[in-house]
Amino acid sequence: MKTDFIVVGSGIAGLNFAIEASRHGKVVLMTKKDLMESNTNYAQGGIASVLDKFDSFESHVEDTMRAGCFHNDRAAVEFLVREGPKMISKLLDLGTPFEQKSGVLKLTKEGGHHHHRVVYAGDATGHVIEKTLIKHIKSSPNITIYENALAFDLIVRDDRCLGVKYLLGNDVKAVFSKAVILATGGVGMVYRKTTNPNIATGDGLAMAYRAGAAVEDLEFMQFHPTALNKHGAPPFLISEAVRGEGGVLKNSNNERFMPRYHEMEELAPRDVVARAIAKEAESGEVTLDITHKDPELLKIRFPTIYKKLLEYGIDITRQPIPVLPAAHYMCGGVKVNLSGETNIRNLFAFGEVARTGVHGANRLASNSLLESIVFSQQVVEAVKRLEQEIEVIDFSLPKLVEGNFDEVKAGIRETMWTNVGLIRNASGLSTAIGQLKKIEEALPMGISYELAAVRNLALAGRLIAEAALARKKSLGCHWRDDEN
Ligand SMILES: Cc1cc2nc3c(=O)[nH]c(=O)nc-3n(C[C@H](O)[C@H](O)[C@H](O)COP(=O)(O)OP(=O)(O)OC[C@H]3O[C@@H](n4cnc5c(N)ncnc54)[C@H](O)[C@@H]3O)c2cc1C
Numbered sequence: 001m002k003t004d005f006i007v008v009g010s011g012i013a014g015l016n017f018a019i020e021a022s023r024h025g026k027v028v029l030m031t032k033k034d035l036m037e038s039n040t041n042y043a044q045g046g047i048a049s050v051l052d053k054f055d056s057f058e059s060h061v062e063d064t065m066r067a068g069c070f071h072n073d074r075a076a077v078e079f080l081v082r083e084g085p086k087m088i089s090k091l092l093d094l095g096t097p098f099e100q101k102s103g104v105l106k107l108t109k110e111g112g113h114h115h116h117r118v119v120y121a122g123d124a125t126g127h128v129i130e131k132t133l134i135k136h137i138k139s140s141p142n143i144t145i146y147e148n149a150l151a152f153d154l155i156v157r158d159d160r161c162l163g164v165k166y167l168l169g170n171d172v173k174a175v176f177s178k179a180v181i182l183a184t185g186g187v188g189m190v191y192r193k194t195t196n197p198n199i200a201t202g203d204g205l206a207m208a209y210r211a212g213a214a215v216e217d218l219e220f221m222q223f224h225p226t227a228l229n230k231h232g233a234p235p236f237l238i239s240e241a242v243r244g245e246g247g248v249l250k251n252s253n254n255e256r257f258m259p260r261y262h263e264m265e266e267l268a269p270r271d272v273v274a275r276a277i278a279k280e281a282e283s284g285e286v287t288l289d290i291t292h293k294d295p296e297l298l299k300i301r302f303p304t305i306y307k308k309l310l311e312y313g314i315d316i317t318r319q320p321i322p323v324l325p326a327a328h329y330m331c332g333g334v335k336v337n338l339s340g341e342t343n344i345r346n347l348f349a350f351g352e353v354a355r356t357g358v359h360g361a362n363r364l365a366s367n368s369l370l371e372s373i374v375f376s377q378q379v380v381e382a383v384k385r386l387e388q389e390i391e392v393i394d395f396s397l398p399k400l401v402e403g404n405f406d407e408v409k410a411g412i413r414e415t416m417w418t419n420v421g422l423i424r425n426a427s428g429l430s431t432a433i434g435q436l437k438k439i440e441e442a443l444p445m446g447i448s449y450e451l452a453a454v455r456n457l458a459l460a461g462r463l464i465a466e467a468a469l470a471r472k473k474s475l476g477c478h479w480r481d482d483e484n
Pocket residue numbers: 008009010011012013014030031032033035036037038039040041042043044045046047048125126149150151152183184185186195196197199203204237328329350351352353365366367368369370372
């Protein structure tokens with residue numbers, strides 16, 4: 001089969017690309033579950049952009065650079081920030097119901113930001129964006145949607161990407177195109193504790209690496225400071241906006257401890273808050289307390305968090321929330337330029353799978369939805385100029401295999417959590433690399449949904465551990481306790 005553009009992934013990045021690219025050709029949009037399932041769908045806090053008259057592009061750039069420990073590419077950051085307001089207008093034009101008062105967008109503040117600049121929709125910002133974009137996707141005659149279709153390898157010849165191999169039910173197939181676009185999101189599932197949904201298995205990263213694409217900054221896995229820490233409950237994310245609206249962190253002595261760690265207190269950059277929580281948790285439970293705020297306002301501002309935590313027996317209007325850090329966001333990824341181009345011709349990447357240089361060593365809160373939409377727009381500009389014919393070549397497809405890989409997957413996630421987590425050292429990292437290599441070597445040939453996930457998790461985990469071992473000094477969300 002042939003099409004003009006293949007985009008893998010139906011988060012904000014893939015959906016926005018498909019809508020825009022469908023004006024220039026036929027698009028196949030492939031996604032491994034249903035269209036909604038993505039990290040985007042769970043994003044609570046919002047999208048950062050300079051919209052307030054007292055704010056400035058310079059301030060957003062500086063906040064982003066400071067959070068990223070100046071390891072960011074300034075040109076990419078400046079581009080991101082300048083494009084921000086246009087992208088918010090675009091999302092509004094498409095019908096995204098961001099919160100407004102008298103026709104003016106409401107703005108909240110999150111960690112690391114010196115201004116109110118986060119546009120939001122309650123605490124379900126990502127969900128409303130997904131719903132809005134999917135409505136447009138479904139009405140476009142130029143977009144063919146493959147749900148439950150798992151892309152598992154790229155077809156590359158002479159450093160040019162020609163197509164994608166994928167699994168749909170029990171059928172192993174391939175599709176060829178002028179350009180292949182990876183918008184496959186993150187890799188949080190490589191850790192035992194993560195805020196990410198099951199789809200986040202690093203498939204795009206692993207596929208691109210196997211095909212010869214350059215990857216970078218993988219040691220910078222961001223751990224979100226405040227995931228729910230309750231026995232029997234998942235590490236459900238408690239949005240940074242809860243701290244933005246006045247929530248305070250307390251240790252087991254009921255002491256508010258963040259002022260001891262950073263001048264921005266609870267709204268310090270995420271790596272600082274995550275490590276402070278981990279340190280305080282050594283002596284007992286750490287909680288996030290917002291009970292001093294008006295209960296009715298809390299229910300309106302955080303309806304998803306309020307309802308979800310009630311299911312786990314916590315009423316946030318009356319009880320502090322037990323929290324601990326959990327793996328959240330991959331700052332690095334497949335190396336791309338400002339047009340989303342990788343080092344393989346006609347292979348593009350954007351969104352969480354890509355390393356654009358925007359985040360540096362640590363992502364500033366609410367910059368990732370923005371990055372995904374800004375750079376997906378850029379890739380449309382690049383692919384619409386492609387003139388070559390679609391080239392179809394002979395190819396081989398692997399056989400379907402059966403088998404349950406749950407135990408192997410659990411082993412990978414445990415190894416990563418123990419040895420490649422919030423705080424690292426050479427001994428733990430070397431152990432993880434050795435164990436992951438052994439797992440990779442022992443996996444069978446062939447393909448299945450489960451096998452692809454385990455294969456990609458093992459490879460992505462090893463690449464993260466190798467990058468972390470190579471960077472001997474702590475920087476941003478990469479922290480070594482053996483750096484001397
Ligand atoms: C709980 C949570 C809260 C967050 N809150 C915020 C926030 O408030 N603000 C912010 O800016 N960011 C937030 N983030 C981060 C942000 O949501 C993500 O970085 C962003 O949504 C990534 O978008 P994406 O389109 O690149 O990837 P995703 O939205 O993850 O989409 C990836 C897509 O690729 C598909 N896919 C993956 N592999 C394959 C494959 N092999 N074959 C076919 N399809 C595949 C997936 O099924 C999915 O559809 C949050 C993340 C989480 C998990």
